[in-house]
Amino acid sequence: MKQKILIVEDFFVEANHLRILLTRAGYEVTGIARTFESAEEAIRQDHPEIVLVDIFLAGQKTGVDLARLLNRQNIPFIYLSANSNEEVLKTARETGPSGFVVKPFREKDLLAAIGIARYLHESSREALWRKEAAFTGELDRLAGARRPWPERMLCLVRALQQFISFDYVAVGFIGPVYMPFNALHFLRTGFDEYQVMDSEGFQTVSRINPARMVASMAAIKLRTSPVFFNAVQFQIACQESGIRSLVGKTFDMHSNLLFPLPKISLDGRYFFLSLYSGRNDAFNERHLELCRKVQPALQHAVEEMTRHVMPGFPQVRLDEGIELISNKVPIPGPLGAMIGESHLFLHVLDLAVAFAATDSSVLIRGERGTGKEQVAGGIHALSARSDGPFIKVNCAGFSAGSMEGELFGFENGGPGNARTGRFGQAEGGTLFLDEIGEMPFEIQLKLLNVLQRHEMERVGGRQPVRVDVRVIVATSRDLEKEIAEGRFRLDLYYRLNACCIRLPALRERIDDIELIATHFLEYFAEKSGRGHALRFSEKSIRMLKEYDWPGNVAELMDAIETCVLFARTEIVDDIKLPSRKS
Numbered sequence: 236m237k238q239k240i241l242i243v244e245d246f247f248v249e250a251n252h253l254r255i256l257l258t259r260a261g262y263e264v265t266g267i268a269r270t271f272e273s274a275e276e277a278i279r280q281d282h283p284e285i286v287l288v289d290i291f292l293a294g295q296k297t298g299v300d301l302a303r304l305l306n307r308q309n310i311p312f313i314y315l316s317a318n319s320n321e322e323v324l325k326t327a328r329e330t331g332p333s334g335f336v337v338k339p340f341r342e343k344d345l346l347a348a349i350g351i352a353r354y355l356h357e358s359s360r361e362a363l364w365r366k367e368a369a370f371t372g373e374l375d376r377l378a379g380a381r382r383p384w385p386e387r388m389l390c391l392v393r394a395l396q397q398f399i400s401f402d403y404v405a406v407g408f409i410g411p412v413y414m415p416f417n418a419l420h421f422l423r424t425g426f427d428e429y430q431v432m433d434s435e436g437f438q439t440v441s442r443i444n445p446a447r448m449v450a451s452m453a454a455i456k457l458r459t460s461p462v463f464f465n466a467v468q469f470q471i472a473c474q475e476s477g478i479r480s481l482v483g484k485t486f487d488m489h490s491n492l493l494f495p496l497p498k499i500s501l502d503g504r505y506f507f508l509s510l511y512s513g514r515n516d517a518f519n520e521r522h523l524e525l526c527r528k529v530q531p532a533l534q535h536a537v538e539e540m541t542r543h544v545m546p547g548f549p550q551v552r553l554d555e556g557i558e559l560i561s562n563k564v565p566i567p568g569p570l571g572a573m574i575g576e577s578h579l580f581l582h583v584l585d586l587a588v589a590f591a592a593t594d595s596s597v598l599i600r601g602e603r604g605t606g607k608e609q610v611a612g613g614i615h616a617l618s619a620r621s622d623g624p625f626i627k628v629n630c631a632g633f634s635a636g637s638m639e640g641e642l643f644g645f646e647n648g649g650p651g652n653a654r655t656g657r658f659g660q661a662e663g664g665t666l667f668l669d670e671i672g673e674m675p676f677e678i679q680l681k682l683l684n685v686l687q688r689h690e691m692e693r694v695g696g697r698q699p700v701r702v703d704v705r706v707i708v709a710t711s712r713d714l715e716k717e718i719a720e721g722r723f724r725l726d727l728y729y730r731l732n733a734c735c736i737r738l739p740a741l742r743e744r745i746d747d748i749e750l751i752a753t754h755f756l757e758y759f760a761e762k763s764g765r766g767h768a769l770r771f772s773e774k775s776i777r778m779l780k781e782y783d784w785p786g787n788v789a790e791l792m793d794a795i796e797t798c799v800l801f802a803r804t805e806i807v808d809d810i811k812l813p814s815r816k817s
């Protein structure tokens with residue numbers, strides 16, 4: 236069966252050229268649309284499997300508007316654009332395209348982009364399917380277990396956390412007539428640690444009085460299907476719900492995904508999960524799709540659970556109103572040794588743990604000293620390749636010629652001439668390519684070929700050699716800028732970007748600074764034989780939080796080591812820092 240492609244392009248000559256080229260390559264071009272509206276109609280009628288879309292179209296609406304529609308329908312798309320300036324790339328990237336081709340393009344680049352888009356789409360479908368299967372498996376186990384209601388809800392929350400990363404969730408029964416103790420609230424305080432609140436606990440923490448709580452619940456707009464609100468949409472949605480707004484303000488949340496189960500209802504109230512995140516862009520269409528898919532299994536599990544705790548609603552009351560439930564099994568290896576409780580950092584751990592379970596390439600982005608290498612090592616240690624080698628190469632400072640030999644090795648050209656490259660050394664394990672943004676352009680193509688075909692060619696070799704290596708790359712550079720300036724390949728970028736982790740700068744997670752600094756203070760004090768006697772004064776903590784840490788955790792570590800070296804008393808009251816935040 237030929238794959239169906241729709242071309243959305245307002246220049247006829249270019250569109251026609253594309254049609255000829257794609258038909259020759261064996262695709263079925265279902266049509267050419269010039270505007271958003273005609274594209275919408277063509278999608279409805281012809282059900283294309285991939286859409287090539289120009290960012291600028293004739294008419295009011297642009298390719299970016301069309302991208303949103305395509306996302307809702309889960310159709311992969313590739314942008315075509317003559318304009319590759321940073322701003323355009325940034326807006327386009329936010330819509331999650333499967334590829335980006337800059338005009339004028341070479342035929343083989345376009346066909347490679349389509350190939351990658353198909354691969355990415357299939358692997359994301361497969362990932363969704365795997366998540367769905369794993370979550371429904373967890374639900375089956377949950378439905379059968381006999382435990383008190385709060386414990387069951389905690390298990391449900393933990394199971395969900397592995398598939399959708401969130402920082403806060405309210406779970407229980409919702410309806411216009413407020414009944415206290417029908418919902419539980421879980422605030423995530425560690426990788427697998429939650430502060431649990433019953434309704435009273437929630438009211439205490441959020442400082443809402445009971446009368447306002449009743450009024451807020453009465454005004455709530457009940458929804459019957461999953462929906463999400465990110466960033467500005469979240470602010471608007473806060474105006475429609477006092478509770479949402481309260482959660483947002485009290486716990487500094489910026490997005491919300493509402494997952495109602497209206498079939499589990501009693502007296503106009505029904506079961507719901509309301510997930511929040513401190514990130515602005517936490518939820519997307521794929522999460523909604525996952526919700527819709529797991530809905531029947533979740534419904535069955537909750538029905539089973541309620542059957543054993545009802546009649547009526549499960550009344551949940553915690554002894555103290557608030558409880559802290561901590562993880563029993565920490566993450567093993569380098570990831571588990573990383574310190575932080577901020578939502579940005581916990582999200583990094585979620586992604587790293589999720590990617591460790593796959594064998595895909597991973598792109599780790601972040602400023603110098605944010606812990607990219609440690610995360611890469613952590614992914615390897617948690618993966619099925621953990622018994623294999625973890626080999627690191629820093630791509631900075633290589634010429635194309637020297638890097639080729641370094642990575643792929645030399646063919647045996649006589650006694651003593653053979654040399655195994657880093658790929659060869661990493662066989663069966665993981666190759667970590669640090670500073671990928673500095674990899675010579677010619678080598679980027681060779682790396683792309685290895686990622687796509689799992690084959691490489693040694694320098695001086697005639698036959699491709701099979702490789703079984705997982706590649707994790709890291710960069711502190713702005714790759715979009717590198718692409719715009721012609722130094723980084725778009726196709727490699729899209730191949731790598733499918734599994735991407737962005738490590739936050741230390742200044743973005745000020746709440747973690749004291750925790751990490753205290754950890755290093757104890758560590759260096761112990762190492763230098765001072766025991767645990769040292770501690771920070773309030774002034775020094777303030778100094779640590781006000782400084783902007785351009786060198787991130789690595790710089791913080793050095794600063795604390797120096798403190799320990801010069802500490803004369805038990806209290807560290809001054810920290811030598813180069814400059815202050817303005």
Ligand SMILES: Nc1ncnc2c1ncn2[C@@H]1O[C@H](COP(=O)(O)OP(=O)(O)OP(=O)(O)O)[C@@H](O)[C@H]1O
Pocket residue numbers: 572573574575601602603604605606607608609610669711751788789792
């Ligand atoms: N969250 C954290 N908790 C504890 N230690 C951390 C954390 N993040 C980073 N570190 C430590 O900070 C140091 C810098 O981390 P790492 O070298 O992995 O950063 P990087 O992003 O790879 O830096 P570069 O880009 O300079 O190579 C390491 O010693 C690492 O163990």
